[in-house]
Amino acid sequence: MKLKLIVCAAALTLPTFLFSATAGAAKSDSCAHCHGTDGNSTSSAYPSLAGQTREYIYRQIKAFKEGSRKNSMMSTAVVVLSDQDMQDLAEYFSGQTMVRSTAKTDPAIIEQGKRIAAEAQCVACHQPNFKGLNEFPRVSRQKYPYIVKQLKDFRDGARVSDVMGPTAQNLTDEQIEALAQYLTSL
Ligand code: HEC
Ligand code: HEC
Structure with missing residues (x-):
């Protein structure tokens, strides 16, 4: 015993x-x-x-x-x-390691995405280099089409988030694509 x-x-x-x-x-x-x-x-x-x-x-x-x-x-x-x-x-x-995305990206569009992200201060929540912390997801290196879909879903209300809804509210499709190219390239 x-x-x-x-x-x-x-x-x-x-x-x-x-x-x-x-x-x-x-x-x-x-x-x-x-x-x-x-x-x-x-x-x-x-x-x-x-x-x-x-x-x-x-x-x-x-x-x-x-x-x-x-x-x-x-x-x-x-x-x-x-x-x-x-x-x-x-x-x-x-605990696994995320590998860099192989999506085709355009340096000029990546730059545009980087500027939009800086203005919107996305890293205040997503952390430097978008590496994430606790409930704030890592978005660096994520799949390009997936990021585009999520940002559109937040904007259009198909995915509900008190935080990301207002953040994505005024983004155009072009801005979303630029942000996604930037994030996937990190
Ligand atoms: C105030 C904090 C905050 C800010 C600012 C913010 N986010 Fe987020 N983001 C979150 C949270 C929290 C989630 C998770 C939402 C959920 O639980 O569904 C998220 C989710 C996301 C996702 C989906 C991730 C996935 O794996 O599905 C993307 C993409 C994203 N954010 C990009 C951005 C971009 C780009 C910006 C700047 C334009 C931004 N976020 C600004 C807090 C923030
Ligand atoms: C048939 C395909 C399929 C299978 C099997 C599947 N998933 Fe998914 N998963 C998806 C898709 C598609 C999405 C994105 C959904 C969207 O667009 O919001 C997703 C999203 C997720 C997310 C959110 C990712 C993020 O960044 O927000 C998590 C976490 C997840 N899956 C975990 C799992 C786990 C754990 C399992 C096994 C128990 C699983 N999935 C099985 C297709 C699948």
Whole structure:
């Protein structure tokens, strides 16, 4: 009895993230088809999850599951996940390394995007170089078509966010494309 208690206590003192990342890797099979085995998606229709912040990934999976963020592919993919699964998956994907995007970009348009981002002070939330922090997502190196879609969704109200809604409200399609080229190139 005494021995059993000691074993349990030892297990509890091990860092929990170790368990979570390992469990997350095992649970990520069903995500790999769209998001890539290491969270670097091979199709630009799907966002990469590698190197995204843990807090943000967790919140987004939960939002798809609860229906506050809508996408038919994602709501099907997350329907069976428990809260522990979501935490493990967030731990796993946040620990992977995001590779630079291979999207074709134009230096003049990137410059334009950089100027718009500076004026709008996007980095106040997204952090220098758009590397993200906690609930503020990393957007550097993200897939170009995905960024364009998200900014349009925020602007048009298809994706609801108190913060990004007003930010994207007055952006033109051209400005959105310039911002997306800039972000994908980082
Ligand atoms: C059939 C394809 C598909 C599968 C399978 C899938 N996803 Fe997704 N996922 C998507 C698409 C498409 C989006 C972008 C939706 C949108 O446009 O808002 C997305 C978005 C996400 C996001 C938000 C990313 C961001 O930057 O905001 C997270 C997190 C995510 N998926 C996690 C997962 C996890 C975890 C799994 C496995 C349990 C999974 N997905 C399985 C297609 C898929
Ligand atoms: C006041 C803080 C704040 C500012 C300023 C801000 N953002 Fe965001 N941004 C957020 C938050 C929070 C989210 C996540 C929203 C959610 O939970 O759905 C987000 C989400 C995004 C996303 C979607 C990321 C993904 O993976 O789906 C993009 C792209 C983005 N922001 C770009 C920008 C750009 C470009 C600017 C400047 C023009 C900007 N943001 C300014 C806080 C901010």
